[in-house]
C-alpha cells in the first residue's frame with residue numbers, strides 16, 4: 001500500500017535554482033511559484049454547487065431535445081438526490097462518476113460539459129459517440145461531502161449499525177473519519193471515505209468478521225452513496241450485458257511534478273487498482289480472473305493520454321500528464337471493484353484538492369478532464385482503442401512526488 005505520510009516539516013521549496021535576473025544572463029526556465037500542500041481556506045464558488053448542478057442538468061435535458069435523460073438514481077445519507085444523466089443509444093456503456101471525494105471538484109464541471117456537448121452538438125464526432133455508446137454520467141456521487149467541501153460523507157457509524165444490526169458489536173471500519181483530515185474537523189460530524197466502501201462481490205452483505213478491515217481489503221457497501229452507484233452498475237450490466245468502461249474522476253496533491261522538469265502535473269492517469277486476480281498476489285479475487293481485462297484499461301488510458309498530448313499544442317499544461325502510482329491494491333474502490341467485474345477502468349487524478357488550490361486553475365484543469373474524457377469516448381466509438389498498444393501505457397511518465405514540497409498534509413489516495 002503506497003501512502004505518502006505527512007512530514008513534520010512545514011514549508012515550501014522552490015524547485016529551480018536561483019537564476020540571475022540580469023539581461024545578459026542565459027535564459028533558463030523561470031523558477032516556478034512556491035507550492036504547498038498545507039490545508040487552507042480557499043474560494044470555491046466558481047465550481048458548480050449541488051443546487052447549481054440540478055439547475056444545469058435540467059437545462060441540458062431541456063435543450064438536448066430528448067437526447068439527454070435524467071433520473072434520480074438514489075439518495076445520499078442526508079437525503080440529497082444522486083443524479084444520473086444518460087445520453088446516446090449505442091451498445092457499449094461508458095459509466096463515468098465524479099466527486100466521490102467532495103473536495104475534488106473539477107470532475108462534476110467537466111462531466112456536465114461533456115453531457116452538454118453530447119446532448120447538443122450536431123458534429124460528426126458527437127453523433128458517432130451517441131450512435132456507438134451509451135454514456136451514463138453521475139456528476140456528484142457524494143453530494144453530502146460535496147456540500148461540506150470535504151473528503152468524507154456525512155454519516156455516523158451508529159447510523160450504519162442501525163441499518164446493519166449484525167454489526168452492533170463491531171468496531172467502526174478503518175475508513176471512518178472522526179478527527180482532522182485535510183483541514184476539515186470531523187469530530188462533530190463524522191463520515192466515511194466512501195471510496196473504500198466498495199466490494200468486488202456486488203451482492204456482498206456486511207459481515208462482522210470483516211471489520212475494521214484495511215486499505216487493501218474490500219469495503220462493505222455501508223453507505224447509501226456506494227449502494228446507489230453499485231445498483232446503477234448492476235442495472236447497466238443487466239441491460240447491456242457488460243459495462244464496457246468505468247471512469248472515476250478525482251484530484252490528488254497540488255505540487256507533484258513531471259520527472260526531470262519543474263512542470264506541475266496537471267493530471268495523473270491510472271488503469272491499475274488491484275492485484276491481478278490471475279496471479280498469486282491477487283488470488284483473493286481469483287474468481288474474477290476470467291472477467292478481468294487489464295490490457296483494455298491500459299488502452300483506455302493511452303487514449304486519454306494521446307488526446308491530451310495532442311491538445312498540448314494549444315496549451316502545454318494539457319501535456320503535463322503522468323502515471324499515478326502503480327503499486328496499489330485497493331479492492332474497496334469503485335475502480336478496483338468494477339475492473340474486477342470486467343470493465344475497462346480509468347482513474348483521473350487532477351492537480352490539487354480544494355484545501356490546497358481552491359478554484360485556482362479551474363478552467364484549465366476542468367478542460368483537461370474534458371479532453372481526456374473525449375479522448376476515451378472518441379476512441380471507443382471509433383474502435384481505435386482496441387488498436388492502441390497497451391505497452392504505450394508504460395511510457396507515460398511516472399509522477400515525481402518528492403522534489404517540490406516539504407511538508408504539509410498530503411492525503412491523496414484516489
Ligand SMILES: [Zn+2]
Pocket residue numbers: 100101104249250251413414
Ligand atoms: Zn479522490
